[in-house]
Amino acid sequence: MKDVILDRLHYGHQGIEKCLLRARENAFWLGMTQDNKEKVKECSICERYNRKSQQKQPLLQHEVPRGPFEKVAADIFHLDGQNFLLMADYYSKMPFVKSLKTMTSKETIDYLESVFAIHGIPKVVIIDNARQFTSFEFENFRKQWEFKHVTSSFHFPQPNGFIERTVQTVKNCLKKAKAKKENTQLALLSLRTTPIDNILASPAELLFNRKVQSQIPHIIRHGSKSEGITRHLEQRQAVQKGYFDRQAHDLPPLLENQQVSVQDTGTGLWSPATIVKHSGEPRSYII
Template sequence: MLSYLSPYIPRFADKAHTLRGLLKNDTPWVWDTNYQNCFDDLKTMITEDACLKYYDPSLTITLEVDASQKGLGVALVQNNQPIAFGSKTLTDTQSRYSNIEREMLAIVYRIQRYHTYLYGKGFIVITDHKPLVTICRKPLHAAPPRLQRMLIQVQGYNFEVMYRPGPQLVLADTLSRLPNPENSSEIELDERIDGLIFEPEDPEMYTIALINFSPDKQNTLRAETSKDLKLSALKEVILQGWPEKIQDLPKHLRAFWAFRDELGIETGVIFKGRQVLIPDSMTESILKQLHSSHQGIEKTHRLARESVYWIKMNDDIEKMCRSCSVCIEYQDANPKEPLQPHKVPTKPWQSLASDLFEVNGRHYLLTVDRYSKFPMVDEMHTTSSHAVAQKIQAYVSLFGRPDEILTDNGTQYTGEAFKQFTKEWGVKHITSSPHYPKSNGFIERHVRHIKSIVKKTLKYGGNLQMALLQIRATPIDSKLPSPAELIFGRPVTTLLPSRTDPGKEEHRLNLEQRTANMKEHHDRNSRKELPPLQPGQHVTVLNKERGTWHPATVVEKSTEPRS
């Protein structure tokens, strides 16, 4: 370090001459008072103004940082000349951080300390830890929870993280290996980022606040993670730091290389961003939880990606879903459905769709918000128009008045009680084309899906409400969040370990794109649109019951919109 700073120390060669004498072959190594005084003088000089340069606002600022298991080292540099530098000894808790977290802690430490120099001005951060460069460029939710807290602390600064090999990072590397023992103060971070409660000094007292994961299951997860040889080795690599090349990593850990910057450790549990890494001994039980509502492969994939992770998780989910006897017994016949889409709502609970279905002699009312796909299911002891109107009226009083509701032409919806309900509440009632359920394909698809779930749940003694909770908590597709998050503006809590994030914006644009894609896919083999009919025109009409055609005359154009 003295040699690195020698260009900025006046008459360095003369002052270091005494120490160079010890390097001669014929000089015995005896460290006496003269050598000690010379060494102390040189150390003093690198901290004086003779070595440090004045800050120049017009020049680029470089913040060099490094961290060891003992401490942090930082240097503020302009034109390769130090403006300021410092070091800090890590506390016992901080020394147990993973390598990437210690490196990020060094950035937070000195950005806060040099706030006057750095705030409101772009600057460069130099580190010798490559994964730190990658994670700083990713979305915040991709980082482990403790790293998220650190990244939030520096959100108000404009900087770019760049990599430089350790041997070229002389100042910061030296300071981190020989930290100042008198500076071991805590670095303030937010107390919590959606998942971890606290970090006590005693490791045995660690508690994980995984959403809806009981303390007993938390202890089991931590114990099984410690027993798992692969995850134990992974924890050691995360703490000590990843090698420069994947070839230097043990073969059984190379599968984690691609997302190494997203891995972190919290109280004995490994996280991949917001996902919990599950040990091999617990994957079977987690798979059963994921598939408890017997959803399809893609839906189960989406639910899993919200909370858990293990190597080959997608393959295990696909294998489980394909071999599930319940799903095989109730799988769809996969009929073809031409699609005539309705206008996409612009906000939640603006447009509803409703229908009735029957399972094992029990009648159910299904009402779905067309914007969020949020389903409401109730068993009906009577299916009269009055009972249906009262139940939907209860939904309206709870969530607000919708603009319209789409139904079929069943007597439950054409009865006087339902007409009175829509009139009193000012709700526009739109019915589908007679004898053509595909015209309201949205609710028909939801009836098939929910009816299948109800059948499986009732036959095998499951909990219907728990199954509905998972349906509402499962993302709609890769671009849209869950129905619950769309309608409530937040995710709902399930029985799976997870960490929730704020919802994304512009869901309406994604919904419109998804509807357009579905129409294009379903209408590829549909016939062309028929010409409009005119009053007085002679036509033939199909009698659906007899299957015969009969002559008829068009009287007038219906006021109902085309479906």
């Protein structure tokens, strides 16, 4: 079991400190720190991809936002012949990754719209001068969704610390997962559910204000607010059932070999059929 947990802690190949942050949140055994260190040091994939490159320039940093999705950054990167759109939230550090097929403004806009429709419209979107972001289509998108569009290469000359680091982190995560033939989405889940440091929670927890279940077993604690919401949802569900059941009644169970008619939900037409047996699921039969 310990080996399984070690493997899952290292899913995403984030390094010793990040593995230990995940471990301390979810597990404990004697020698856990040393076991994690040895696991990372013995990883051939990490050894292959973690070599330092040339000297980097000092980072240029932004003002820290007060909450999630006030400010996001987007960038396009290339990996193993594929193009990806990365969007990341400055507050939670949550990365959103989309594989691009056409590299058009429309495809880029469609994905950003889908994220904004779920998480809300950010006040500021920081991007570079890639053609997907400088097109007439993108400007119309910006006006319709009413966010401020800041071009990083003008207002914030490269290297833009946050997005540069996030691109590199995500690229490393994907490269290592592919090299080890691991599920890339599980690798990204590992990245998103790993605490940022000893004080800050994971990107997922900072964004959603709750712990997100990953492959590492842990107890998800629901506070009094969550319990109140659950009770309210149960009450709403009971009211909905009451309204629905006013015009409904239980039907008698069907028997094996009973002749019935089955409606095609697509066409609305009925066809004769014979009951073989009950499927084991409520109100469901094999015909």
